[in-house]
Amino acid sequence: MSAGGAGGEAKGGYPPQTIMALGIVGGLxxxxxxxxxxxxxxxxxxxxxxxATVWGADAVRRVASYGLGTGVPSIGMLALGMGILAALFGLxxxxxxxxxVAVVVAAIIGGVIGALANKVIGMGIPIMExxxxxxxxxxxxxxxxLSVVIAGSFDYASVVQYVVANGYIALIFIIxxxxxxxxxxxxxxxxxxxxxxxxxxxxxxxIALIIAGFASSLHEGxxxxxxxxxxxxxxxxxxxxxxxxxxxxxxxxxxxxxxLPSSEELQ
Amino acid sequence: MIDAxxxxxxxxxxxxxxxxxxxWSVHFVPVGGAPAAMAQATGIGTGTVQLAAxxxxxxxxxxxxxxxxxxxxxxxxxxxAVGAMIMISVTMIVxxxxxxxxxxxxxxxxxxxxxxxxxxRQDLYVSQGTEGHGLPTVSFVSGVxxxxxxxxxxxxxxxxxxxxxxxAGLEAVxxxxxxxxxxxxxxxxxxxxxIFFVNAVIPSYNIGGTIEGFxxxxxxxxxxxxxxxxxxxxxxxxxxxVAIAQLGGI
Numbered sequence: 001m002s003a004g005g006a007g008g009e010a011k012g013g014y015p016p017q018t019i020m021a022l023g024i025v026g027g028l029x030x031x032x033x034x035x036x037x038x039x040x041x042x043x044x045x046x047x048x049x050x051x052a053t054v055w056g057a058d059a060v061r062r063v064a065s066y067g068l069g070t071g072v073p074s075i076g077m078l079a080l081g082m083g084i085l086a087a088l089f090g091l092x093x094x095x096x097x098x099x100x101v102a103v104v105v106a107a108i109i110g111g112v113i114g115a116l117a118n119k120v121i122g123m124g125i126p127i128m129e130x131x132x133x134x135x136x137x138x139x140x141x142x143x144x145x146l147s148v149v150i151a152g153s154f155d156y157a158s159v160v161q162y163v164v165a166n167g168y169i170a171l172i173f174i175i176x177x178x179x180x181x182x183x184x185x186x187x188x189x190x191x192x193x194x195x196x197x198x199x200x201x202x203x204x205x206x207i208a209l210i211i212a213g214f215a216s217s218l219h220e221g222x223x224x225x226x227x228x229x230x231x232x233x234x235x236x237x238x239x240x241x242x243x244x245x246x247x248x249x250x251x252x253x254x255x256x257x258x259x260l261p262s263s264e265e266l267q
Numbered sequence: 268m269i270d271a272x273x274x275x276x277x278x279x280x281x282x283x284x285x286x287x288x289x290x291w292s293v294h295f296v297p298v299g300g301a302p303a304a305m306a307q308a309t310g311i312g313t314g315t316v317q318l319a320a321x322x323x324x325x326x327x328x329x330x331x332x333x334x335x336x337x338x339x340x341x342x343x344x345x346x347x348a349v350g351a352m353i354m355i356s357v358t359m360i361v362x363x364x365x366x367x368x369x370x371x372x373x374x375x376x377x378x379x380x381x382x383x384x385x386x387x388r389q390d391l392y393v394s395q396g397t398e399g400h401g402l403p404t405v406s407f408v409s410g411v412x413x414x415x416x417x418x419x420x421x422x423x424x425x426x427x428x429x430x431x432x433x434x435a436g437l438e439a440v441x442x443x444x445x446x447x448x449x450x451x452x453x454x455x456x457x458x459x460x461x462i463f464f465v466n467a468v469i470p471s472y473n474i475g476g477t478i479e480g481f482x483x484x485x486x487x488x489x490x491x492x493x494x495x496x497x498x499x500x501x502x503x504x505x506x507x508x509v510a511i512a513q514l515g516g517i
Contacts, residue, residue, distance in 0.1 A: 070471045071300070074316040081464030084457055089506040092513035093268060109502055113465065116495040121473045160514065165450040169457050 013194025016062065020134060023055020024103070027141035031099050034148040035155075039220050042152045043228045046212060049145025049176070050205030050235065056138030056180035057201035061194065063131035064184055068123075072188065075135060076181020080173050082109050083139025087147070088164075090140070091156040098154055102140050110136025135180070142176040142208075143169075149212040149228055152220050162219045168212075175211055179204035196246040203243055206236035271512035272505060275434060278427040279504040285427065286466045286500030287493050288420030293319045293470040294489045295413025296355065297406035297480050302398070306370045309377070309399040309406055309479045311362050315471035316464070318355070319417055323463045326351035326418025327425050327456065334429070344422050351418025352411050359402050359410050366401035374401030376479055383482050384408060398477070409480025424462055428455035431508050435515030454514060458507040465503060466496050 030048020037044060056079060064072045086109055090102020114132030117123050125131075148154050150172075151162040163169050183200040184192075213228025272279070296318050297310035304312030311318060329350025333343045366372055375392035376382070377399035382389055385404045393399050402410070432451040473492035478485050 068472065068475075070316070070468075070475060071314050074314060074468045074471055077316055077320070077464045078468040081461045081468070084461040085465075085503055085506045085510075088454070088458070089510045092510040105506060109499075109506070112502055113469070113495075113499050116469070116498060117472050120495045121469070121491050123472055156513065160450050160454060164457060165453045167453065169453070170460075173457075173460070 013198075014058075016058065019055055019058040019198075023052050023058075023134075023138055023141065026051025027055070027138075027145060028099055028103070031141070031144050031148050031154060034145070035153045039152040040224045040227055042149050042216065042220060042224060043209065043213070043231045045145045045148025046205075046209035046228060046232065047145075049142045049149070049179075049208060049212075050202060052138045052141035052145060053176070053179035053205035053208070054198050054201045056135055056142065057183040057204075058194070058198060059131050059134035059138060060180060061184040061192075061197055063125060063127060063135070064188070066125045066127075068125075072185040073181045076177045076185075078113070079135040079139035079180050080143070080177040081139075082106060082113065082136040083141075083143050083176075084169070084173065085109065086136065086140045087143040088156075088159075091144075091154055091159055098156070099141070099144050102144060103137050106136040106140040107133045110134070138180060139176065142179065142205075143172055146172045146176060146208060146212045149209065150216045150219065152216070152224070166218075168215050171211065171215065172208075175204075175208040179208055191250055191252075193246070193250060196243065196250060199239055199243040199246055203236055203239040206232050206239055208232075210236065268509050268512075271435070271509050275431045275508050275512070278431050278434075279501075279508055281427040282424050282462070282504040282507070283497060283500045285420040285423035286462055286503070287496050288416050288423065289319065289323055289463060289466040290470045290492050290496035291489060292322070292413045292416035292420060293467055294474065294478060294486055294492070295409045295416065295481060296322070297359070297402060297410050297478065298471075298474070299477050302477065303400075306366060306372050306394075306400040307397045308477050309375075309401065309403065310477055311358060311402070311410075315474060315478075316467045318358075319467035319471075320460075320463060321358070322351040322355050322414045322417040323421035323467070324460065325354035326414075326421040327459055327463075329418070330422030330425055331452070331456070334426070340426060343426055344419055347422025347425075348415045348418040351414040351421065353414075355410050355414030355417075356407075359407050363402050363407075370400075372400040374403045374406075375399050376403045376406065376482075378479055378484065379405075379482050399479070405482050406480045409482070412481070420466075421459060421463060425455055425459040428458055428507060428511060431455075431511045432514060435512045437514055450514065451511075454511055458511070462500060462503045462507065465499055469495050469499060 034045030210232035217225035299310030330347035
């Protein structure tokens with residue numbers, strides 16, 4: 001819990017614009033491919049969700065480096081709280097343009113909440129507004145992506161029937177939130193590096209795809225569910241191996257420092 | 268879309284009031300975070316968001332249970348408030364047992380010299396190097412008030428969203444077991460949860476760390492959070508009402 005302490009700007013690694021482009025383009029392309037391709041290819045929605053998870057985790061990393069005073073998990077929960085409202089709103093009025101409408105609405109809600117946090121509550125974090133817009137959009141894309149995996153499309157009626165009405169939305173809420181809030185929460189500290197945090201986000205996104213794939217067996221049949229889970233497991237294995245390699249790179253060697261000097265040696 | 272908003276303007280106002288109540292309630296709940304888990308600060312050893320969400324979701328469940336048997340708004344609100352108050356009281360009393368009999372500390376606050384309710388001296392019992400520990404009487408009472416307000420707000424939001432759905436031509440569960448009824452309950456519940464999390468996080472940024480209850484100096488900051496929640500919830504209410512009204516067309 002980063003209570004109270006005022007940190008500073010997060011440093012190093014890929015620039016925010018690159019990650020943002022990956023999140024928006026990757027997320028939307030994945031969601032649209034998952035929708036228009038045959039049901040067996042609904043895993044594309046999961047790939048979009050993984051891109052959005054990485055974006056969300058990077059935005060959390062940048063804003064939480066300043067020290068929120070409440071712990072990192074709160075911002076992940078806020079992301080999914082805003083995301084769920086924007087996602088269902090976008091699908092309800094957007095039709096084929098649903099995900100784009102959802103992202104625009106998420107940006108508006110996130111911008112207003114970020115401005116309130118900075119101007120009214122007075123948090124004084126320079127990137128708060130921008131980061132809130134990014135986190136809100138990322139949360140929306142994660143929910144949409146995982147919904148496409150389960151329902152096979154982002155049609156409002158299908159999503160409400162196959163994802164919301166049977167309660168899978170609660171599952172998406174928690175695993176999607178974990179992907180966004182957990183990577184920085186687990187890696188924060190003086191030796192935090194961006195590539196290690198983001199690789200953890202990929203791994204969490206892959207676990208979300210595996211679980212959503214499991215849930216998709218109810219509506220899409222065992223073949224599509226098996227393919228979803230297989231792709232999730234492959235991505236998880238690759239990401240976990242890379243994350244483990246990065247942990248070994250960042251872990252410090254244990255060096256023997258010898259005995260403490262005796263009083264004679266200190267003379 | 269505009270028709271849906273204009274037709275449900277009363278319910279949108281109630282949703283906004285519910286969101287503001289949730290935001291206000293968070294300031295009453297004694298939150299200590301990680302220091303409290305180590306008995307180095309007063310309050311429950313977890314974050315604001317988790318506690319507020321817990322109280323509100325319990326309120327939502329008990330309000331939903333009451334909606335099975337009646338559709339009277341006062342009874343539903345009372346059920347939601349009492350459910351959340353029971354939940355937060357149980358959490359606090361078990362926490363106090365752990366602090367008193369497990370950790371071996373006296374519940375005492377370092378922020379006031381005497382407890383505003385019992386008038387007992389506090390400063391004599393505070394361990395050195397801590398900001399108080401356990402849950403003194405004033406924090407407990409404050410937490411129960413907070414739970415009640417949170418449950419009231421949560422059930423108000425949920426009830427209003429269900430009414431919006433019924434206006435759009437959907438039916439509630441209990442009247443019929445049709446699939447649309449279940450969809451309405453699920454959509455209203457998930458929107459209530461989304462609104463709940465937004466309104467639990469905004470005040471936790473206002474508090475920034477720990478709060479002991481209404482005697483805490485940080486309690487004076489609540490108007491800022493309430494104004495922020497008001498604006499944020501109006502936006503959320505518009506989004507939720509339009510999305511639920513669209514359910515009537517499918």
